Amino acid sequence: MNWKFWKKNKGTEPKKKKSKAREWTDAIIFAVVAATIIRVFFIEAYTIPSGSMERSLLVGDFLFVSKVNYGARIPMTPIAFPFAHHTMPLTGTKAYWDGVQWKYRRLPGFQDVKRNDVVVFNFPEGDTVALENQNASYYDLVRNSSWKEVNSQYTITSRPVDKRENYIKRCIAIAGDVVSMKNGIANVNGKDEPLKNTGMMPYLVKFKSPEVNMQVLEKLGFATNEITPTPAPNTFSVNASALMIDELRKLDFVESAMMDPALPTDTELGGIFPHDPNRNWNRDNFGPIKVPAKGWTVQLDSNTMPLYYRAIRTYEGNTVEKSGNDWLINGKKATSYTFKMNYYWMMGDNRHNSADSRYWGFVPEDHVVGKALFIWMSFDSSGSWFSKIRWSRIFKGIN
Structure with missing residues (x-):
């Protein structure tokens, strides 16, 4: 064997050409990875399924939602099927594996959540779901009947924070604000906040x-x-x-x-937050309620615990028990609690057709997905195919 010839020509042999199938596979993998990175860390498309934000946003509007404004949230459930939120489209099975869960972390953003921002967030009461009736809150179902009846009638599952249903509402009050409502007019920090021209x-x-x-x-x-x-x-x-x-x-x-001078009192399933029989509140008259802020300390008593019990236990991960007249947090007697996160109060512009914070309370900061930026497409369900497109709404900003 001519070793000089072998050394001279080593590595110069033509590489084996990729097959068409391999080229397509590589291209698809690259596209999925690139699209996933854009979707998780930069911008994502959403659609408006209900009329709770009319006339700001209409059913059939397609939005781009920025992840960078508030800072992109690092995936808390990292092992998931690409482009599926919580359920596989054909099989109806879970689209994620919750065996690996990461702590809540967020990249630096351009801004904090501000009053009147239109925000996409995960449904706070979506931690537990009745699969056969996902349009209703599991907790409302229980309040309307009983735990035993609901759990025997439905298949119950739990979902991690980032796999809960996506909602879109307007932020009425931020952390530290005091919010109330009288005769359908919201009041924040003592100042009336009438509905914008889009509110219904x-x-x-x-x-x-x-x-x-x-x-x-x-x-x-x-x-x-x-x-x-x-x-x-x-x-x-x-x-x-x-x-x-x-x-x-x-x-x-x-x-x-x-x-209408006789605004109807709330008759919807489950009632008004905090579902306290000692508070005669309805969807047009409630409060005042202080929205928790990171570092704020609340005194725990019979008046405050109905308002903050779920935030302390469910959202901040503490065990909360009542022992006689005392409250135990993580097994220790507590007369006060200091919050670890900021919270927000979200409401729909179409006030009498909106499931919002009036029914399920505060939205924790780890549930915030992003800020709605603009409408890139809009379809009306009536009319011919061409007339279904709402041309005047395309690339319209969201205020």
């Missing part, structure tokens, strides 16, 4: 005659299928923003338009 509340509208031009109302943004008659002559109940009502009053066939 019930109004009574009286027309001058039974003949009503519905096309004019549609142009103003009213959903004509939601205009319902009342016992009073020519008077209808509508959901509208203050701006819509101002425009409505200008019409010559409208006699009057005023907010």
Whole structure:
């Protein structure tokens, strides 16, 4: 054998060409990894499934949500199927393995959560789920019947923080704020915060005659299928923003338009947070409630524990027990508690069609996913295919 020839030509042999299948496999793996990194750390697409944020956001809006504004959250459940949130699309099985759980950590962001930000977050009461009835909170089901009945009727599962259902609401109050509501008007730190022009509340509208031009109302943004008659002559109940009502009053066939003086009390499943029989609160009248802030110390008594029990036990991972008139935290008697995280109070703009903090309380900072930036596509469910696209909403910013 010619060793000089072998050494000279060592490594110069042409490499074996990849097969088409191997090239496609490599390309797909690269695309999945790149898309996952973008989705986890930079920006992600979401869709609006319900009308709780109307008229700010409409059903059928597709949004881009920034992960960098508040700082991207490091995955807490790192082993998961790409692009599936908590359930596999075909099999209905879990899309993640919760055998490995990382502590909550977040990369530095450009800003903190501010009042009036539109925020995507994980549903706080989504830690326990009745699989056959996921539209309802498990805790509401239990409050409405009993633990035994719910657990015998449904398949119950638990979910880690980052695999709970995604919600989108407006941040009404940040950590340290005091929030309340009277006759449907929110109050933060002693200052009334009326709904923006996008917010919806019930109004009574009286027309001058039974003949009503519905096309004019549609142009103003009213959903004509939601205009319902009342016992009073020519008077209808509508959901509208203050701006819509101002425009409505200008019409010559409208006699009057005023907010419904008899705002309905809450009759929804489970009732109002903190579900305390000693508090006669409803969705339009509640509070005051102080939103917990990191480092804030609350005195523990019969008045404060209903408000902060779940935050102390579930969100901050302590054992909480009552022994006689005393409270035990992690087995030790406690007269106060200092919070480890910031919390937020989230509400929908469509106040009478929104499951929000009024029903399930505070949103912990480790549940915050990102800030809604803009609408990149919007579809209306009615009309022809081309007319389904809401052209005026494409690339519209979210305020």
